[in-house]
Amino acid sequence: MRFGWRPGAEVLNIASLRVETGESLFLRGPSGSGKSTLLSLIGAVVTPDGGRIRVLGQELGSLAGAARDRFRADHLGVIFQLFNLLPYLSVLENVVLPCHFSGRRRRRTIENTGSPETEGRRLLEHLGLGDPLILSRPVSELSVGQQQRVAAARALIGAPEILIADEPTSALDTDARDAFIALLCAEAARVGSSLLFVSHDAALARDFDRQLDLAQINRVTRAG
Numbered sequence: 737m738r739f740g741w742r743p744g745a746e747v748l749n750i751a752s753l754r755v756e757t758g759e760s761l762f763l764r765g766p767s768g769s770g771k772s773t774l775l776s777l778i779g780a781v782v783t784p785d786g787g788r789i790r791v792l793g794q795e796l797g798s799l800a801g802a803a804r805d806r807f808r809a810d811h812l813g814v815i816f817q818l819f820n821l822l823p824y825l826s827v828l829e830n831v832v833l834p835c836h837f838s839g840r841r842r843r844r845t846i847e848n849t850g851s852p853e854t855e856g857r858r859l860l861e862h863l864g865l866g867d868p869l870i871l872s873r874p875v876s877e878l879s880v881g882q883q884q885r886v887a888a889a890r891a892l893i894g895a896p897e898i899l900i901a902d903e904p905t906s907a908l909d910t911d912a913r914d915a916f917i918a919l920l921c922a923e924a925a926r927v928g929s930s931l932l933f934v935s936h937d938a939a940l941a942r943d944f945d946r947q948l949d950l951a952q953i954n955r956v957t958r959a960g
């Protein structure tokens with residue numbers, strides 16, 4: 737699989753990368769090495785210039801626009817580098833958002849606990865945001881560490897098969913970071929989701945089934 741944001745400037749050239757069902761994989765690499773780019777490819781946000789990406793048996797290249805959006809909403813829970821929470825929505829509204837975009841995740845949520853709101857509260861409670869007063873606050877009023885846990889709950893709701901976390905801990909102190917990763921790994925394991933976590937910080941790899949350096953699998957070597 738090859739990809740570059742511009743012609744002649746390849747960022748990724750990966751012969752093969754396989755993530756097993758239920759596996760948690762820690763992928764590390766320095767800033768600018770292409771970690772977020774790889775996650776965009778796996779999330780079908782961008783398409784490779786050559787080669788193929790298969791997610792849950794589905795060849796992403798054969799999905800057209802709307803089907804790609806549907807696939808992403810149904811099967812992927814994403815915690816973005818900058819969280820991408822909607823500031824004008826409350827904490828709980830942010831968490832249940834995936835259930836509005838995906839009927840599948842809505843159904844799975846209802847099967848699990850009865851309603852998206854109940855499941856949202858349960859997940860937030862698990863992540864240490866159980867205070868009912870927090871649920872109705874706009875996320876913009878929360879601390880960065882709290883926002884990160886809201887983003888995690890949003891990724892987890894409806895138990896998507898694949899969780900993707902893009903360096904979601906850079907703003908936290910060491911203890912909060914370790915606690916967050918332990919929680920994320922535990923929740924992923926509980927629902928049987930695969931977890932793909934990227935970071936430049938190799939010290940965070942401890943809780944994961946496997947760790948990998950992007951440079952080991954990427955044939956593109958960066959100048960400078």
Ligand SMILES: Nc1ncnc2c1ncn2[C@@H]1O[C@H](COP(=O)(O)OP(=O)(O)OP(=O)(O)O)[C@@H](O)[C@H]1O
Pocket residue numbers: 741747765766767768769770771772773774817903936
């Ligand atoms: N949307 C974009 N448009 C153009 N170029 C981009 C875009 N996103 C990333 N790049 C380029 O692709 C390369 C890899 O960037 P990427 O964001 O994937 O790195 P990263 O490993 O996630 O870095 P960091 O640890 O800082 O988040 C960089 O050279 C970057 O400038």
Ligand SMILES: [Mg+2]
Pocket residue numbers: 771772773817902903
């Ligand atoms: Mg990045």
